[in-house]
Amino acid sequence: MPLQNLHNKLFRFFEKIVSKSWILTKLYVSFFEEMTIKEFSAVPLGEGAKVLVIGCGPIPNTVITIAKSFPWNVGGIDRDPRAVEKARRIVERYKLENVKIMEADGKDFDVKGYDLIVVALGVEPKNDVIKRISKEVKEGCYIVCRTSEPLSKLYGKEGLGFDGLNLCSRYRRADFLESILLVKGGRVK
Numbered sequence: 001m002p003l004q005n006l007h008n009k010l011f012r013f014f015e016k017i018v019s020k021s022w023i024l025t026k027l028y029v030s031f032f033e034e035m036t037i038k039e040f041s042a043v044p045l046g047e048g049a050k051v052l053v054i055g056c057g058p059i060p061n062t063v064i065t066i067a068k069s070f071p072w073n074v075g076g077i078d079r080d081p082r083a084v085e086k087a088r089r090i091v092e093r094y095k096l097e098n099v100k101i102m103e104a105d106g107k108d109f110d111v112k113g114y115d116l117i118v119v120a121l122g123v124e125p126k127n128d129v130i131k132r133i134s135k136e137v138k139e140g141c142y143i144v145c146r147t148s149e150p151l152s153k154l155y156g157k158e159g160l161g162f163d164g165l166n167l168c169s170r171y172r173r174a175d176f177l178e179s180i181l182l183v184k185g186g187r188v189k
Contacts, residue, residue: 008122012057012083019058019086022093029061032175036065039171039179043142045115047071054106054129055120058086060099062118067096072116077104111136121146121177127160134164139185142168149178 018024045051049072053063056076063076076091076099078084084103091099102109106129111117117137123129130145137143143165165182172178 008124011122012080015057015059016083016086019090025059025090028059029064032061033065033069035173035175036062037069039144039173040066040070042169042171042181043116043144045070045072045142048073049115050113051075051116051118052077052109052111052114053118053120054109054133055123056083056087056101057120057122058083059090060087060101062120063087063099063101064091064094064096067099068094072098074099075114076101077106077109079103079105107132112138114141116142116144118144119146121148130160130162134162134184137184141184143182143184145180145182146173147178147180148176 018028051066051072051074053060053066053074053076056063056078060076063074066072067074076087078087078101081103084101087101091101106119106123107125111133114137117133119126119129119133126145130143133143145160145162147160162180162182165184168181168183170178170180
């Protein structure tokens with residue numbers, strides 16, 4: 001999937017440039033806001049649920065939108081220290097008390113205790129991260145996996161495996177991504 005990898009690198013570069021401007025950052029977050037709210041409205045979590053976004057990037061738009069729109073506690077991780085620093089500053093400007101941004105890698109971050117885990121499109125190696133978290137999360141934990149499946153003719157198939165997870169729904173986002181909602185365990189809540 002060399003084109004997907006190139007896309008991911010270009011997108012990370014683009015977000016780092018945009019994150020230098022508060023006005024561009026706010027426009028960027030607001031552009032994705034409505035589709036992100038729709039995407040997570042299908043997740044049946046109560047107040048105080050713990051959410052983790054793996055691959056939050058320098059503009060943690062998913063983290064921000066979830067924290068503003070749902071009564072959940074949100075953590076965002078990224079393995080790039082500069083992205084984490086920028087994300088922390090942006091979260092501070094939004095004055096979000098229910099958010100924590102951390103420098104960590106999805107390949108080995110402790111995912112136990114979370115009610116929802118979001119695996120961002122640019123997470124690499126995505127399949128390895130999904131396999132690991134699907135083994136380590138508790139029963140009933142939801143996982144949202146963003147994929148470029150609608151663009152597979154261009155990027156190639158991602159070949160993701162969801163062993164031990166049950167499909168709840170698929171959501172085609174307006175930005176040509178697909179969001180796959182999965183749950184660990186035999187029952188869909």
